[in-house]
Amino acid sequence: MRFDLHIHSCLSPCASLEMAPSAIARAARERGLGGIAIADHNSARNAQAFATCCAREGVAALFGLEVCTAEEVHALTIFDTVEQAMAMTAWVYDALVKRVNQPEVFGDQPVVDADDNIEELEWRMLGFATRRTVYEVGEHAHALGGLVVASHVDRPSFSAFSQLGVLSGDEGFDAMELSRTADESRWRERTGAMPLVRSSDSHLLADLGLVWTEADLAAFTVAELRRVFREGATTLSPPLTRF
Template sequence: MKADLHVHTCLSPCADLLMIPPVVERASRDIQILGIVDHNSAKNVPAFLKMKKLVVPGIEIQTVEDVHVLGFFSDVESALKVTKIVYEHLPSVKHDHEKMGYQLFVDEEGNYTGYEDVPLGFPSDLTLSQAVELIRSYGGMPVYAHVEKRFGVLYQLGFFPDLEVPVAEVVSREGKENARKKNLRVIVTSDAHFPSDVGRRYIDVFGAPRSPEEVLKKILNSEYTLGGVLNW
């Protein structure tokens, strides 16, 4: 089963306003599993659960070091609990939607239901270590996001810290090789911010997982291959 585990919604200020459930479902075509994540929030995940896809709830936390770390969960409740804590560590300023991009809540039919005024595009004051521990404390699987790109751990820090992070999301052969040298499992995703990007890169998970928990177990057991538009 093909899985694209890094798909943003219209809640992320840098994502297209058409990243709503009906459009994402159509755009994903033969991708059967989608990881729905937004910057520092999982509040739009519930709206995507009724798609005819297996949805893995997630969040992309921006740490004080300006490193992005993904967290994937077996259930949406855990993702929302982590979101609540992350919000406590974001700047207490109101988001400027006109200048910095709209942050929109959406329902399952694709109707916009409100604005998020918490500034999701800002880094939290959580350290990378604290963010990883927060994800793990709610049963989540932390993943280093786009390690060799801006806000990736290699781009920002130049090395992989000695943390309990089992997986790295990569976009290049060099990133893949560096991650595997540290015995990290490697995944590829679209990191889609626009409908046309969904499914450009994916993992092909062995078998037929029926729940987010089973998907995450497959990844931890390296039961998948890499697919899509690879830069190597």
Template structure:
């Protein structure tokens, strides 16, 4: 769907898991699109944080930590549904037994540090949303937090965040992501960023 919509770069950020990336990277190689390896971590403070990784190896090391920080609560399929691991042909090759929608035992400050140690980048997810955003959970974005960008829905949200936080610099990177949970929600290619801006983020 993203290729049909002529998107250049996407990321598929499962909740607290990078296990789909073996299949995703195989599919991505066959298509004219760049895929960033990423996941959405839910911190101890119930904040959603997007974590992106440059290398598959580092991402898989980080996956080990995701399991280590998990409280061990198992999925209840009758209520939460299946958590299948698929291959590149959409065949079921495994199942995640741990419930993925929980908060992990890692605070946001420490998470930022560890993602950077894994050569990764940190984006504050849906920063102004009413659920599980840094602003609902912590009241505001702390000025010493080591994040790399802030995800918002549109320009109006960006301006609201800048107004609320005099300490956030004008040149802070803001991403306008669709946060699509269904195919139909994927944006058209209307929120482009310049290559220079992307390079500033990704290095």
């Protein structure tokens, strides 16, 4: 199965408004992705619509959020159920800076249903850091039954390496993510024995399916991802030569 664990919907202020869950699920099916995870900044409020749309298209789904930790590390927290992702969202929201979004500056944050109707505009500013540390995020996501993947570790900002320098191993990452253009063999030297995935970090529909991770999964679940990570049985798509 080819899968992509890092897709932003229209709820992310920086993502295109074309990223409705319905359009994401359709594009994923058309481009041969068997499993996809929603990963909006600090929120999973579009996860329920995403679940419905993925089921409609016959694409397996996981539900997450890309938490911006107190250290400004981006970490994907990924769950089997919408309920788990919403429990994580509530815990992240409790420690978000109480600031009202300015759509004209940061972008709109629509919560939508499975038929592209806007239910609400999220008022909280989702693009800023929560006060939860990377260590707390790891512990809480695991306690809820989720996986934690360090986002785009090859990037010079908002990555575990850029923000923390040398890692202790206590950060709670189950895997690390390479972005589209990162050279796998070069980054293997830095990431050591840590399992790797490659994701699109899609903010536009055109981004979907450009890169992926492949593994022999019995089902698209947290337990199966844990197993292939443990066995080192993931294959990454080749990097793009241009972003």
